[in-house]
Amino acid sequence: MSAIAPSKQTYAREVENTDTLRGCAALFFRFPTPRVLALKILAFIIARPFLGPLTYMDAVFVGAVVLWWPFQEWLLHWKMLHFKPFKLGPFTIDPYMSKKHRYHHRHPWLLETTFLPPESFYVLVPLHIGLWWWLSPTQGLAATGIIAFATAALIYEWVHYLTHTPYRPRSSYYRWIWRNHRLHHFKNEHYWHSFTAPFLDVALGTGPSAKSVETSDTCLTLGVDDEF
Ligand SMILES: [Zn+2]
Numbered sequence: 267m268s269a270i271a272p273s274k275q276t277y278a279r280e281v282e283n284t285d286t287l288r289g290c291a292a293l294f295f296r297f298p299t300p301r302v303l304a305l306k307i308l309a310f311i312i313a314r315p316f317l318g319p320l321t322y323m324d325a326v327f328v329g330a331v332v333l334w335w336p337f338q339e340w341l342l343h344w345k346m347l348h349f350k351p352f353k354l355g356p357f358t359i360d361p362y363m364s365k366k367h368r369y370h371h372r373h374p375w376l377l378e379t380t381f382l383p384p385e386s387f388y389v390l391v392p393l394h395i396g397l398w399w400w401l402s403p404t405q406g407l408a409a410t411g412i413i414a415f416a417t418a419a420l421i422y423e424w425v426h427y428l429t430h431t432p433y434r435p436r437s438s439y440y441r442w443i444w445r446n447h448r449l450h451h452f453k454n455e456h457y458w459h460s461f462t463a464p465f466l467d468v469a470l471g472t473g474p475s476a477k478s479v480e481t482s483d484t485c486l487t488l489g490v491d492d493e494f
Pocket residue numbers: 370374380426430447451
């Protein structure tokens with residue numbers, strides 16, 4: 267097995283009740299990264315009152331995260347997760363996250379691949395907390411930023427995970443997300459990069475009608491000859 271493969275392998279359709287939201291939620295919180303994110307959010311919500319009063323700046327910080335997150339998601343998916351490896355002298359430039367994402371395209375029904383790699387949290391969580399602490403004008407605003415950003419990350423993980431379960435959309439907004447993400451996986455990987463904000467794909471020209479796009483034969487491999 268490839269080193270990039272997850273050590274545990276869970277397929278939603280082999281788990282009971284994953285055609286219901288309740289069943290999906292129960293399974294979601296058995297995975298490590300949603301647990302870490304939920305704990306982080308809870309810890310900073312508890313700490314927040316001890317770090318100074320809430321001001322209008324807290325709302326500005328939350329608003330900035332809400333506006334920024336969809337762009338980050340779209341940009342990182344398109345440019346980083348779909349980064350094509352290339353040779354630079356004796357080295358191959360192939361970021362770990364890109365490789366992990368190719369594994370996800372190759373094994374789309376393997377739920378472990380829908381989450382951020384748990385091992386990346388050893389770097390991402392301290393980095394994230396450290397940056398907010400360092401760049402925010404007050405500790406209270408840093409805590410608010412951490413809560414907002416970690417909540418956005420948790421929502422992203424939930425939505426991406428859910429699109430890879432047998433749960434069928436009930437609301438029109440989620441149907442839009444679900445359909446776009448499946449088109450990204452099975453129609454053409456060069457489009458539909460957003461996970462939670464499908465309107466952004468439309469606004470940025472990567473959300474065409476499915477009929478107008480050719481079916482790609484590299485949806486599963488992303489055009490890279492990996493050994494997994
Ligand atoms: Zn996916």
